[in-house]
Amino acid sequence: MNYGMILYILGWILNFEAAFLTLPCLVAVLYQEQDGFSFLGVAVLCLVIGLIFSHKKPANTSLYAREGFVIVSAGWIVMSAFGALPFVLNGDIPSYVDALFETISGFTTTGASILADVEALSKASLFWRSFTHWIGGMGVFVFILAILPLVGGFNMNLMKAESPGPSVGKLVPRVRNTAMILYGIYFIITVVEFVLLVAAGMTAFDAITHTFGTVGTGGFGTHSDSLAGFSPAIQNIVTVFMILSGVNFGAYFLIIHKKPRQVLKMEEVRMYLGIILASALLIAFNVRDMFGSWGETLRHAFFQVGSIITTTGFATVDFDLWPQFSKTILIILMFVGACAGSTGGGIKVSRITILLKTIKKELRMISHPRSVKKIAMDGHRIEHEVVRSTNVFIAVYFLVFFTSVLLLGMDELDFTTNFTAVAATLNNIGPGLELVGPTQNFSIFSAPAKFVLMFDMLAGRLELFPMLLLFAPSSWKKY
Template sequence: MYFGYHEVGNMNRAIIRYFTFRIIQLEAVLLLVPCLVALIYQEPQGWYYLGTSIACGIVGTLGSMRKVENDSFYAKESFVVVALCWIVISAIGAVPFTLSGEIPNYLDALFENVSGFTTTGASILTDVEALSHTALFMRSFIHWVGGMGVLVLMLAILPRSSGNNMYLMRAESPGPSVGKLVPQIRKTAGLLYKIYIVITVFEIGALIWSKMPVFDAVTISVATTGTGGFAILNSSIGAYTIAQQNIITVFMFVSGVNFSFYYFLLFRKVKNAAVMEEVRWYLGIFVGSVVLICANAYHSFDGMRECVHHVAFTVSSILTSTGFATVDYTKWPEFSQTLLVFLMLIGACAGSTGGGMKVSRWVLMFKAVRNEISYLIHPRRVRQVRMDGHVVPKETMKSLYSYVLVYFFIFAGSVIVIAIDNYGFDTNFSAVAACLNNIGPGIGEVGPSGNYSGFSNVSKIVLMLDMLAGRLELFPLLMLIAPTTWRR
């Protein structure tokens, strides 16, 4: 992810402060949404969300009133703003869960909120059905907010005039690179959210048409399009009908596609959409994985139709990092489980709401290795890495190599640290894979029928950092905690 770094002197702390207070203002508005749910269902938990919203509104307004003399910012400030805002919005979002007593331990509530906003879907709850409608809706709603990005939402509705807002979008959006679809950043952010809303509304309509209760349809849809995975039933999606599960399968897959693809189709730029290699690879990986797992796990089902149904749902859920489940895939053969773990690492498309390393990164790495082999065979032949018919800049490839190296360092370090809890390697490895790639369920004790409640506080903190690092593409969080970032 190359931003075109600029050396502009000291950190602009004023702009960081401004955006932090603005995000607190935004959260004040977001917390009013579950209040409406509480009003509909006459639940007293709504008062805690309302109180937290009022407090956020006062603090955010007072904090953002201070004039910012220099509103220019670059990549460095953007990285810090993004990481800080995601931590703040998660920390505040945990407050009403704790005050209401539904998740009495604040660290557990924070884990649930970080998991929600980062669209991970890893839960510490053992009985989600014991929660109020208000809390159930909030858990799913924060998936939807975090799916496209809290700062992208802020840019869409609370924009600043500075043209450097593009740095914020690039710092928060998943994938190797992010470009403007239209000249103005506000219009780009607004357009992304319009597409996002349309997909969400279509899924809600389809699920209601399939006779799913309205509350279930809304909560599942916002969690699906945000590729989050928080369900409102202990059985996840297993208790719903085959038709409803098929609808969710389709919309999980749709949400994992690069949103630029939909933009090109919407504005009849079919040629631009047709050359998007990542989307073709994404489709190929999905189909290939379904075929391989069906061939391996066929005997775990009653017939091929049931096999294809549940395998397609699971592959779509894991590949897009949604994390919903219809069956316990940890009971499938080892080959199928191993393939699912690799799908966790691959992830969805860049520019989607999905997690993972992203299909585009794997495609670029594959092409880079292929070119290196070609160079060893034919040293005089010059081959450049191309994507969608364009030469990939060297800065982008350099950033890619750095990302992959840092990714595996964080992955290995996290597995080692959480090993102190004495779970098996399969549990530790898949827990980190599921959190760092924002998937949620893993293998072993954290499989579809398990949860993360048994981990120690230290391990929960490590896994929360993994969730944030994975959603924010590693570097924003690393820059926030790096001492050199704050030196004048």
């Protein structure tokens, strides 16, 4: 284990977090709030510690997969631990455990909240709360790699550890250029949505905070009723950008390079859009008597389907009041998630596709034992290693899931609440059902239960294994 490089990169994380924390300071100045001092104080603290760790690059810059996974998981924990401090210092969230829950929920783009009255927060806190979504959406390490060539030829291990999906590749030969392209696309989508929301009647502050929550697929907003109080036009814009943010960003790279036909050949994208269309139409038919017109019904159906499958977590209605059939579809979508290489969470459509192809192959082999059938995706053969890693991921996923549900049972809350609370946090969605429904919050859980859910949020965002490796003694051995 290269401890020198671990501390060096953690130092750079704190340096960047110090820079990020200056933005809510500017918001506080703009709205003449005293809360800016709490963000400024934490920014100075992050900068001092960050400079101590990063002032000198270690002689040994080797960074292999083990270090990459440990650095990423430790980095997200450190970033959240410091990012929670302003909420405590300014009194918006007096309990550090609650502030840490809110901050981890922000950085992991989960959107689960312990707040009952969001409007009571200062503008600076509301901005920071939503801005954490934007930082965590694409990933802070991807951002750092786009700015600084930190670790030479070893930086792909950082991107693999942080990027969501069963496989991570380079869009262009250099990893740094790949990171820059990804953030460039991310920034363009952010700007376009912000402009459209302002044009549709949102204030600039509401537009930027909700854009952060949409593009980062997080779900934090500025109102306790989420997006229910905004116009249909605004809701439709958010629906479109939630769905766009759930698409593999590699598809946008192909579109930019004038290769749209290759996008149409991407099975994962076709499957993702097909699931959204089918789910929304089924739900719309099921809830048709709850709304005044088919237009309104389709708007809410597509919004909630887009919100859940992309793991954004915004809401326009209390879907906990919908019929069981519709709620069941939404729960299934919680597990499916968005595309690999997007800002969304969940198991990912690509893994579901590979799993279905594997099942189909096994059924054919039972019927025709001597047949030789290879699994392919987008016209390319899927290697056995990818199939194996997908099966292992899903097995570990459900092991973590049911262990978390079991641990939450100690709080003596109802099963639906516990089950959907874990589904909402492990899949980085936000709202669940019953006591954690879209009009409720997570403050009902005890401190130990909140730590379980915080682990689930981090594990879900980092694809399980980086967090699990922290508990493996072999991960900390020196070379």
